[in-house]
Amino acid sequence: MSHATPHYASFRSIGAYVPEKVLTNADLEKMVDTSDEWIVKRTGIKERHIAADDEATSDMGAKAGQTAIERAGLNAEDIDLVLCATVTPDYFNMPSTACIVSDKLGIKNVQAFDISAACSGFVYALSVAKAFIESGMKRNVLVVGAEKFSSIVDYTDRTTCILFGDGAGAAVISATENKDEAFVDIHASADGSYADFLVTPAPGSVNPVSQKVIDEGLQYVQMKGNETFKLAVKTLTKDVKEILEKNNISAETIPHFVPHQANYRIIKAVGDALKMREDQVVLTVHKYGNTSAASIPMAINDIWESGRLRQGDMMLLDTFGGGLTWASALLPFAGKSL
Numbered sequence: 426m427s428h429a430t431p432h433y434a435s436f437r438s439i440g441a442y443v444p445e446k447v448l449t450n451a452d453l454e455k456m457v458d459t460s461d462e463w464i465v466k467r468t469g470i471k472e473r474h475i476a477a478d479d480e481a482t483s484d485m486g487a488k489a490g491q492t493a494i495e496r497a498g499l500n501a502e503d504i505d506l507v508l509c510a511t512v513t514p515d516y517f518n519m520p521s522t523a524c525i526v527s528d529k530l531g532i533k534n535v536q537a538f539d540i541s542a543a544c545s546g547f548v549y550a551l552s553v554a555k556a557f558i559e560s561g562m563k564r565n566v567l568v569v570g571a572e573k574f575s576s577i578v579d580y581t582d583r584t585t586c587i588l589f590g591d592g593a594g595a596a597v598i599s600a601t602e603n604k605d606e607a608f609v610d611i612h613a614s615a616d617g618s619y620a621d622f623l624v625t626p627a628p629g630s631v632n633p634v635s636q637k638v639i640d641e642g643l644q645y646v647q648m649k650g651n652e653t654f655k656l657a658v659k660t661l662t663k664d665v666k667e668i669l670e671k672n673n674i675s676a677e678t679i680p681h682f683v684p685h686q687a688n689y690r691i692i693k694a695v696g697d698a699l700k701m702r703e704d705q706v707v708l709t710v711h712k713y714g715n716t717s718a719a720s721i722p723m724a725i726n727d728i729w730e731s732g733r734l735r736q737g738d739m740m741l742l743d744t745f746g747g748g749l750t751w752a753s754a755l756l757p758f759a760g761k762s763l
């Protein structure tokens with residue numbers, strides 16, 4: 426009986442796309458009853474980027490994906506699975522944004538589908554890529570996290586409109602026989618009993634589009650901010666501690682802790698609980714706000730483009746979002762350093 430060489434999943438490259446238009450706290454002061462001081466103090470956010478009216482989630486995802494494919498030294502023909510994590514798809518029912526991204530990148534006749542796990546979407550998608558590669562079914566997976574969150578935000582609601590931004594990030598996950606390059610572990614979980622903490626009530630089978638939906642603004646994101654905040658800190662801390670313990674890795678040895686960028690206070694509380702040094706914690710929330718599924722790959726791209734992320738560096742990813750969903754991942758960067 427022959428034994429096939431085992432395939433491991435490795436993180437080969439990163440790319441991102443940030444839309445041009447900037448929405449500052451000063452701009453928001455003119456739109457709702459808020460202040461730069463309140464927003465910075467409560468969230469750490471100073472500005473966020475907003476997609477152009479004619480720019481769809483797939484446009485941003487395709488741009489990030491193109492960069493990731495090039496940086497992996499691959500071509501469109503090499504990609505055999507496309508995953509797009511998003512809760513702001515081009516179309517809410519069909520086709521999936523992954524199909525449209527594939528078409529825009531010239532990726533033909535390969536499996537493509539979306540992952541809906543809100544802010545946890547990118548790490549969820551990494552776990553799917555890992556499973557496809559380890560099973561031997563696929564070799565080069567394009568994982569995109571892309572959001573036009575501004576398309577579901579009510580810019581008259583000061584409790585949500587200050588938080589979110591648009592953008593995209595993407596990574597190529599490839600098969601390797603080299604264990605040193607392999608993903609170490611991914612934990613992903615969910616608890617639907619907290620579904621009402623973060624929800625867009627329409628459109629969907631519960632609330633199909635109607636005049637009532639429009640009149641009541643049910644197409645916009647609704648959030649129990651304070652409850653979400655408390656649960657996020659508790660869950661993220663526990664989850665990260667567990668993945669580190671399970672793999673016998675101590676927090677101080679991780680060069681890059683990349684938490685979901687929702688709120689500086691959440692990141693600080695989790696970082697402090699893990700006794701992380703400031704230089705370990707990746708921060709982009711001040712300039713991008715919360716970009717949901719795009720947040721983690723955009724943050725990884727930032728440290729790669731600034732030369733901080735080197736080949737072989739261990740990354741600890743940690744995220745939390747609507748569902749509720751949460752996930753953490755331990756994986757080395759297996760691409761080339763800048």
Ligand SMILES: CC(C)(COP(=O)(O)OP(=O)(O)OC[C@H]1O[C@@H](n2cnc3c(N)ncnc32)[C@H](O)[C@@H]1OP(=O)(O)O)[C@@H](O)C(=O)NCCC(=O)NCCS
Nearest residue numbers: 459460463467544583584587650651653654687688745746
């Ligand atoms: C949204 C969030 C910043 C609000 O901060 P908070 O400290 O929890 O504040 P609260 O919601 O308790 O509101 C405190 C007060 O500020 C007010 N407030 C809310 N938004 C405001 C704004 N943009 N500007 C000024 N005041 C605001 C509230 O109305 C409230 O006033 P009140 O005390 O008179 O009722 C915070 O809860 C948060 O970040 N939650 C997690 C959100 C998140 O991460 N979501 C995505 C998960 S992926």
